[in-house]
Amino acid sequence: MLRLNQLRKSFGAVAAVDSVSLEIRRGEVFGLLGPNGAGKSTTIGMAVGLLAPDSGSVELEGVGPPTDPKVRAHIGVAPQALAVYDDLTGEENLRFFGRLYGLRASVLRERVAAVLEMVGLSARSADRVGTYSGGMKRRLNLAAALVHDPPLLLLDEPTAGVDPQSRNNILDLVRELASRGRSIGYTTHYMEEADRLCDRVAIIDKGRILALGTVHELIERHGGKSLITVTRENGEDQRIETADPLPDITRLLAPGSSESVRAVRIDRPDLESVFLSLTGRSLRD
Amino acid sequence: MGPIWAMAIKDLRHLLRDKGAAFFALVFPLLVAFFFGAIFGGGGGGGTLRVILVDEDGSPASALFASDIAADAALRVTTVTDRDAAAAVVRRGDAVAAIIIPRGFSDQADQVFAGGSMQVEGVVDPARRAEAGLLTGKLNELAFRQMVRTFGDNEKMSKALDSARISITAATDLTPVQKGLFSVMFDAVGNLARGGATSQADGTNPLGSWNPVQVTLSEVTSERAVPTSAYQISFTQGIIWGLMGCVTTFGLSMAFERSRGTLLRLVVSPISMRHVLAGKALACFIACMAVQALLLAVGVLALGIRIDQPAMMLVAAVAAAFGFTGVMMLMAGMSRTEGGGAGMGRALILVLAMIGGGTVPLFVMPQYMQTASKISPFSWATIAMEGAMWRGFSMFEMAVPVGVLLGFGVVGFAAGAWCLRHRTL
Numbered sequence: 001m002l003r004l005n006q007l008r009k010s011f012g013a014v015a016a017v018d019s020v021s022l023e024i025r026r027g028e029v030f031g032l033l034g035p036n037g038a039g040k041s042t043t044i045g046m047a048v049g050l051l052a053p054d055s056g057s058v059e060l061e062g063v064g065p066p067t068d069p070k071v072r073a074h075i076g077v078a079p080q081a082l083a084v085y086d087d088l089t090g091e092e093n094l095r096f097f098g099r100l101y102g103l104r105a106s107v108l109r110e111r112v113a114a115v116l117e118m119v120g121l122s123a124r125s126a127d128r129v130g131t132y133s134g135g136m137k138r139r140l141n142l143a144a145a146l147v148h149d150p151p152l153l154l155l156d157e158p159t160a161g162v163d164p165q166s167r168n169n170i171l172d173l174v175r176e177l178a179s180r181g182r183s184i185g186y187t188t189h190y191m192e193e194a195d196r197l198c199d200r201v202a203i204i205d206k207g208r209i210l211a212l213g214t215v216h217e218l219i220e221r222h223g224g225k226s227l228i229t230v231t232r233e234n235g236e237d238q239r240i241e242t243a244d245p246l247p248d249i250t251r252l253l254a255p256g257s258s259e260s261v262r263a264v265r266i267d268r269p270d271l272e273s274v275f276l277s278l279t280g281r282s283l284r285d
Numbered sequence: 286m287g288p289i290w291a292m293a294i295k296d297l298r299h300l301l302r303d304k305g306a307a308f309f310a311l312v313f314p315l316l317v318a319f320f321f322g323a324i325f326g327g328g329g330g331g332g333t334l335r336v337i338l339v340d341e342d343g344s345p346a347s348a349l350f351a352s353d354i355a356a357d358a359a360l361r362v363t364t365v366t367d368r369d370a371a372a373a374v375v376r377r378g379d380a381v382a383a384i385i386i387p388r389g390f391s392d393q394a395d396q397v398f399a400g401g402s403m404q405v406e407g408v409v410d411p412a413r414r415a416e417a418g419l420l421t422g423k424l425n426e427l428a429f430r431q432m433v434r435t436f437g438d439n440e441k442m443s444k445a446l447d448s449a450r451i452s453i454t455a456a457t458d459l460t461p462v463q464k465g466l467f468s469v470m471f472d473a474v475g476n477l478a479r480g481g482a483t484s485q486a487d488g489t490n491p492l493g494s495w496n497p498v499q500v501t502l503s504e505v506t507s508e509r510a511v512p513t514s515a516y517q518i519s520f521t522q523g524i525i526w527g528l529m530g531c532v533t534t535f536g537l538s539m540a541f542e543r544s545r546g547t548l549l550r551l552v553v554s555p556i557s558m559r560h561v562l563a564g565k566a567l568a569c570f571i572a573c574m575a576v577q578a579l580l581l582a583v584g585v586l587a588l589g590i591r592i593d594q595p596a597m598m599l600v601a602a603v604a605a606a607f608g609f610t611g612v613m614m615l616m617a618g619m620s621r622t623e624g625g626g627a628g629m630g631r632a633l634i635l636v637l638a639m640i641g642g643g644t645v646p647l648f649v650m651p652q653y654m655q656t657a658s659k660i661s662p663f664s665w666a667t668i669a670m671e672g673a674m675w676r677g678f679s680m681f682e683m684a685v686p687v688g689v690l691l692g693f694g695v696v697g698f699a700a701g702a703w704c705l706r707h708r709t710l
Contacts, residue, residue: 048553073555081546087302088295099291100554128302144550 001026001152001183007046007056016042018207024185029178031198032187033271039207040187041080044156048077073101076145080156082137086130090121090140093129094147101148111147119143120169135166142170153177154185159193171197191271203275210278215271222277223269231263288556292564293571300534300572310530310572314580318523322516334420335361337371337383344391351386353427372408382420383408446471512675513591518646520584521670525643525663527576528609533631535569536616539705562702569613573606597673597683605666608690611697612662618704642667662693
């Protein structure tokens, strides 16, 4: 659907994005996971034609590069900043953005109503956005990317700073959109979101993609082994690293050996482990 | 046109819903207009006409007529002794007209009972013919006031004359010659009354069309046109403040879009930067026109200010709106953030508005300030509007400020668009 090929972008001496290549396939949720300042937003900026790459190319499959305004009509973007107008109502915001994408009259009315319903803001559609909560603004920000019903969505940290309820709403909505065949590029620094949502994930740090694959593949390749921690009755902890925890747990809890076990904890590798393994740092550092 | 119109509607909504911006673009200019108009004397001295009076005759009759003129509440009279001095005052625009009571007035006054009329001369500014017309009427009114008691009723006049004739005939202390002279005079007066009455087939009073004062007007072209009402000045000033409100509001809107992130959404939509800029320009143009229309409508309808050349005013308003849209574009291009550069831009616009006639009317500024004010587009807008409202500009004279304003618009739009295209988000 969207192909980035050897993208490179520097700001002064700092290489914000360095040789990034990736492809977002039709109907998948593709995650770009990395800490703040890793180059996620710069990559999205080049993907939508906002920033001109120093080198490399961007191609929307079968349509062209997003520097062409007509190509951009196939993309919906939810920027990290809340790009909505506080002085307008939710409905007015969506009608305005819809008109920029060429939607007219009845189609515009239908799409605005549908999208407001989708993000759960129908009841507040006539209120000015300045009166919305942070979570509601986030959902409206996402709705503005959906109003023209694009086949490709690029969502830049769409859950930044929202309450758990709004976050769940947004994550559920993204999954639902993917199930309807939308291709979605999703940047985040929350590994739980990438884990829950993404079909494939690229780990990005300091402008470079360090690893790319499904969550399972990344963990398999870079996550290391699971860690079983056994706490004995006498308070001692025993740590066991294992690729497959089940046989070890079975053995530990077998009759005759389980009497001295007070507790067992299993720490499976996750994307945090993957990032730690690849960079030596935590995602939240 | 769809996206441009959508942009313009969005920005106009923003203007109307932003209480501060709406206040400074719409309400504050009205307050300025009313405030300055009131402290400058409102509608022009309570409707009185300022005239200069010259009594060249120096007779008791002319003195009586002059005192009647001076006592009239509708006139503010300054007396001078020399007709050239009086004409100079009119030429400077400090009086509507000069009234000259010429030599021979007294003799003419004596003949008025024989159907003659008193000759009075007036010197007026051709740009103020309306006031001159009012003045002529006023002079006739004053003359009638003296004469109507005697001459207003034909029947009473005839009876009085008959009675006088009988008395004269019966008089023993008059010589035949004196009686003959009185008889001739009474016949003349009687003929005037009776002859006039019978000559009117429709039965109207012949005195109704008879002017006891013949005012001969000559024109002197004013060196300097002056407004007939202080509100003509203050509403132009109000418009300047309104235009300033529009320029600063829309000039900051790009910085606003940038800082809020909405510019990013506009840029990634399938419209070009040209659409974004054109939308903002259209909104600013509409707002500038609306502000001017609002102030002029309030001025005309509520305060009765006069626009001498409405078509010229339309041209001036369109040129001002276009010019200030260009200025707005330049400010938008130069203002990267809502603080910093935008603050500088706002301060610069404020200074330009002040030296451009926003606080002190241009025509009362010292000459060097009037020259310096030419760098301000507000000054040219003021000149254009005053030219249409009360300066009596010809098409050629109007072409200068209009051309300059259009130039400001074109240069501002080009420079602003260049700046915006070369700014990163």
